[in-house]
Amino acid sequence: MNPITSLGELIKQAISKFMSAPGVDKNVVEELIRGIQRALLVSDVNVELVMKLSEKIRERALTEKVPPGISKKDQMIKIVYEELVALLGEKPQKIAIDKSKQYVIMVVGIQGHGKTTTVAKLANYLKKLGYSVGVVCADTFRTGAYEQLKQLLEGKNIPVYGLPGEKDAVAIALKGVEYISKEQKCNVILIDTAGRHKDQQSLMLEMKALEEKIKPNEIMLVLDGTIGQQAGVHAEAFHKATPIGSIIVTKMDTSAKGGGALSAVAATGAKIKFIGTGEGLEDIEVFNPQGFIGRLLGIGDIEGLLERIRIAELEFSEERLKSFTSGTFTLEDFVRQLKEMRKLGPLKKILSKLPLPGIPNIPEEELDKVETQIDKWSAIILSMTPEERRNPHIIDSSRIRRIARGSGVTERDVKNLLQQYNLSKRMMKAMKRTPWKLPKHIPAKELEG
Ligand SMILES: Nc1nc2c(ncn2[C@@H]2O[C@H](COP(=O)(O)OP(=O)(O)OP(=O)(O)O)[C@@H](O)[C@H]2O)c(=O)[nH]1
Ligand SMILES: [Mg+2]
Structure with missing residues (x-):
């Protein structure tokens, strides 16, 4: 039997059974794990590795929070996918041969x-x-x-x-x-x-x-x-x-x-x-372990699913959500959020995929600038006092001068940061008024740089 199909078929069976269960509880998760174990053991994967992997899946299934807008099932698929990829090593090896050399x-x-x-x-x-x-x-x-x-x-x-x-x-x-x-x-x-x-x-x-x-x-x-x-x-x-x-x-x-x-x-x-x-x-x-596992799981658009969950996790970490809605969205939150978003890809592509109602379109050039400024902004924030970070409205021109000197940037840079922060804060308020949903599907392609 073709092992790619046989391993794949067995895993697919386990997953489709899981997907058709009416809800997700401990038993359903256990059954999914057993199905995956069986598939791996039949494919001669080392028993110890299979046990470790099951334990990891079980632990993550029980402890990881599901971000709003994402189903427990989708989250479980992500966990299974990530653990299988980790089993085979993460990255595909590149063919990097210089055509001009022997x-x-x-x-x-x-x-x-x-x-x-x-x-x-x-x-x-x-x-x-x-x-x-x-x-x-x-x-x-x-x-x-x-x-x-x-x-x-x-x-x-x-x-x-x-x-x-x-x-x-x-x-x-x-x-x-x-x-x-x-x-x-x-x-x-x-x-x-x-x-x-x-x-x-x-x-x-x-x-x-x-x-x-x-x-x-x-x-x-x-x-x-x-x-x-x-x-x-x-x-x-x-x-x-x-x-x-x-x-x-x-x-x-x-x-x-x-x-x-x-x-x-x-x-x-x-x-x-x-x-x-x-x-x-x-x-x-x-x-390519990721592609290989993606095919094994038989989920057509595993990348789309993963991106959707990653963005949801990023946006809806409980703590963050609280700070958004309670109006305590601080400058530090702001920079941290930008940094995390940048990890996902170019900011403008991410933002353009998020339907943010009632928010003026941010010009593309502005977003480009934002990208290059995130590091600078981190330095600026480090030069602020804790009070300034919590209450940026107290930052007047003499404070701006001090902060600029302390972080080795121009006063304009500091003002620019404050402006962007205020803009973001307005975005958060708008979101609170019109709770937004993540798009059902963000094609992974469009998130690539
Ligand atoms: N089904 C299948 N058969 C393969 C694959 N790779 C090689 N074979 C077969 O395995 C047999 C041995 O392949 P060879 O390429 O001659 O192996 P080799 O390592 O060069 O052998 P020696 O030179 O004798 O050491 C041949 O019948 C190939 O057709 C594969 O990916 N799938
Ligand atoms: Mg030979």
């Missing part, structure tokens, strides 16, 4: 894990991204390795170098790099290496020799996803022999153990860059 990638791994196939897939993938790519076959152990590579890349206009009969892998690699870069004028060079040797130690020695002589810019380790949690052990062993820069987990399409391989490798702290999802040349995917 970049050598050496692909290593155990026999049959998918090195040669992956080299071909990767060459094809990088070529599509616009790189000029060539491939070197430095596998002297497997008969027909060079032929295999040539066949995989047939018709792709990607040069393949090999020296059938030559027994010295280092010699082939050196000549190959020279040929691909000088004669073929390619800047990205992928080197396929042997997986089989008379023993593991001689394999590691050859990898070391290749690494020393070729000095690749990146060593990629290919790991077979069907080995489940064993993947973590192999990743660690290779890490010790040669500095592994990135990992590709292959055969994610064939075994139920894929989830185990991913979590085991992630647990070693190694960076998974791609996953292989089939035997074909196109079956390679950039490994």
